[in-house]
Amino acid sequence: MTQMPRKALRFLAQGVVVAATFAMLAPVVYMVAMSFRTSEEITQAPLALPETLYLGNYANALSQMNYLQSVLNSLGITLSVTVIVSLVGSMAAYPLARRTNTFTRIIILLAALGLATPNFVTITPIYVIFRNLGLLDTYVGIIIAFSALNLPLAVFFYTSFISAIPKELEEAARLDNCGDWAVFWHVIRPLLGPATATLSLFVMLMVWNDFTYPLLLLTDPEKFTVMISVYRFVGNLNVKPEMLFPAAVLGSLPLLVLFIIFQRRIVAGVTAGAVK
Amino acid sequence: MGSSKRIYLFTLPAIFVIGCFFVYPILLSARLSFTDFSGVGLAEWVGWKNYDRFFSRTRYLYSVWITIKFTLVVVIAQTMIGLVFATLLHRMPAVRNLCRAVLFTPAMMSCVIVGYVWQFIYSPYSGGLNALLGMIGLEEWQRGWIGDPSTALYALAVAHVWMFAGYTTAIFLVGYANIPRDIEEAGRLDGASSWQRFRHLELPLLAPSFTVNIILSTIGTLKTFELPFIMTRGGPDRATQTLSLEIINQLFGNYKFGFASALSIIMLIIVIAVAVLQNTWLRGREDNQ
Numbered sequence A: 001m002t003q004m005p006r007k008a009l010r011f012l013a014q015g016v017v018v019a020a021t022f023a024m025l026a027p028v029v030y031m032v033a034m035s036f037r038t039s040e041e042i043t044q045a046p047l048a049l050p051e052t053l054y055l056g057n058y059a060n061a062l063s064q065m066n067y068l069q070s071v072l073n074s075l076g077i078t079l080s081v082t083v084i085v086s087l088v089g090s091m092a093a094y095p096l097a098r099r100t101n102t103f104t105r106i107i108i109l110l111a112a113l114g115l116a117t118p119n120f121v122t123i124t125p126i127y128v129i130f131r132n133l134g135l136l137d138t139y140v141g142i143i144i145a146f147s148a149l150n151l152p153l154a155v156f157f158y159t160s161f162i163s164a165i166p167k168e169l170e171e172a173a174r175l176d177n178c179g180d181w182a183v184f185w186h187v188i189r190p191l192l193g194p195a196t197a198t199l200s201l202f203v204m205l206m207v208w209n210d211f212t213y214p215l216l217l218l219t220d221p222e223k224f225t226v227m228i229s230v231y232r233f234v235g236n237l238n239v240k241p242e243m244l245f246p247a248a249v250l251g252s253l254p255l256l257v258l259f260i261i262f263q264r265r266i267v268a269g270v271t272a273g274a275v276k
Numbered sequence B: 001m002g003s004s005k006r007i008y009l010f011t012l013p014a015i016f017v018i019g020c021f022f023v024y025p026i027l028l029s030a031r032l033s034f035t036d037f038s039g040v041g042l043a044e045w046v047g048w049k050n051y052d053r054f055f056s057r058t059r060y061l062y063s064v065w066i067t068i069k070f071t072l073v074v075v076i077a078q079t080m081i082g083l084v085f086a087t088l089l090h091r092m093p094a095v096r097n098l099c100r101a102v103l104f105t106p107a108m109m110s111c112v113i114v115g116y117v118w119q120f121i122y123s124p125y126s127g128g129l130n131a132l133l134g135m136i137g138l139e140e141w142q143r144g145w146i147g148d149p150s151t152a153l154y155a156l157a158v159a160h161v162w163m164f165a166g167y168t169t170a171i172f173l174v175g176y177a178n179i180p181r182d183i184e185e186a187g188r189l190d191g192a193s194s195w196q197r198f199r200h201l202e203l204p205l206l207a208p209s210f211t212v213n214i215i216l217s218t219i220g221t222l223k224t225f226e227l228p229f230i231m232t233r234g235g236p237d238r239a240t241q242t243l244s245l246e247i248i249n250q251l252f253g254n255y256k257f258g259f260a261s262a263l264s265i266i267m268l269i270i271v272i273a274v275a276v277l278q279n280t281w282l283r284g285r286e287d288n289q
Helices: A001-022 A026-035 A039-044 A055-064 A067-098 A103-116 A119-133 A139-163 A168-176 A180-209 A212-217 A226-234 A243-276 B006-032 B049-056 B058-090 B093-108 B113-122 B128-135 B151-176 B182-190 B193-205 B209-220 B226-231 B243-253 B257-288
Strands: none
Touching: A001 B058, A001 B093, A001 B257, A026 A243, A026 B093, A026 B113, A026 B151, A026 B209, A039 A243, A039 B058, A039 B128, A055 A139, A055 A243, A067 A139, A067 A180, A067 A226, A067 B006, A103 A139, A119 A139, A119 A212, A119 B006, A119 B243, A119 B257, A139 A180, A168 A180, A180 B006, A180 B113, A212 A226, A226 A243, A226 B113, A243 B093, A243 B151, B006 B257, B049 B058, B049 B151, B049 B257, B058 B093, B058 B151, B058 B193, B058 B209, B058 B243, B058 B257, B093 B151, B113 B128, B113 B151, B113 B243, B151 B209, B151 B226, B182 B193, B209 B257, B226 B243, B243 B257
16 A cells, blocks of 8 residues: 555656756756847847747857867867877886886876876976977977876776786786787787777867867967867857857767767766776 | 886886976976066076965965865865765666766866856846846846856856766765665665665765765866856956966966966965875775774
């Protein structure tokens, strides 16, 4: 007898929680809805839904913010950073996972220093160093800066991953007279696929969304990443809704699509990176 | 076989990168902080002058206070909200994954876009929040949320918490998943109510998740820059002038590279001190429970 009301109550409670979490999406829905309205419509009825799908805002944003070029820039930078970080990070992680001594402890401490340092602490000297080396406003410069920023995490990521690989797998290769490099390249490296996938998603997120480095290190509009294009297009403190909302949708869309596809892997990867 | 020293050569590229982009810049920053370097020309050694300036002017100490206040508000609110959602979702396996993904969505967005969208939500004229308040009959609450010095910092905190609450929830859910099932079963068999199980079983066992969440959100919030930069530029009346915003202003507004370096070193010391203190305190708390 008491089973039915309890079940109904449980169902109701779940409904309330689901509704509460979806309420958190309100600003995102607002952003999408407003992008299809003209600024007069928004001024007259700030909360109304779009009556027609007005696409003029998007046409304007696409033609003015150099969107495709900046998406290509962001993708190219992300890809380069992922390759560098995964190669340099996994190489360093191999000895760190297999040996424990003063030397490896110092490296781990250095990586932890890199992880703990807010990029504000290093932004002044990096700006000065890049200027002296002629790396300001170059793809090479921004790729190096992002690689350095993501490397410490990659080192920790791969170290915990390689530690879980059984040593027996290496020993067979060693008996065949393989050197350290051959073992790393032919035995360890092929097993790192899942870790690299998670790391790539993390780097993608980080590079796509970061604002500080490209703001300070890039000045040529042809080299802007997506977020800098959004920032330059939307502009100052008095934001115009007909420019803001389509730019916000265009800037978020690629990552939101990626998130919907790889949702489980991203959440698992990001929390695992945090918990370890 | 195992004594091969050549394996350490694998760490050389990483040592090079970390040395060039973390160790050397921190040392350079420490050196620049004792000079009056202005970005170009020669730097003159000025001793402790930059640090004297920081400690003798209330405006810089005030931006440290703003940063700490913002961090406290965000970390407390975010931890509480994350804990509530995770506790509810832990008891609702049917909707857990869907809700976790929905809550996590804002964390996928850039601070720049989140900042702009919330700036418009808060705007005094056609902004969504005031329109909403008008619709439900709370006209007297309407205001320019980020134009009013008494609400600006809290308005930024709401946007920040909105963005990262799902992240905190996800980490707490990992903590919940690590609680052995038989402990929960035993509690249930002993007739403990849902609240009693939360208070006496789960809360103590979640101590490691509290540690991770609090340290991560503290460090993330201490260095906050994008939201105040986009939404308020430190205003109104310096109510949202965080330390990182001050560093960027000194650097690219005033070209005071030397002073900006001193602020950076102070920030590094604050971040490391807070991380070490929290780590000691929270890990100690884990052991006591």
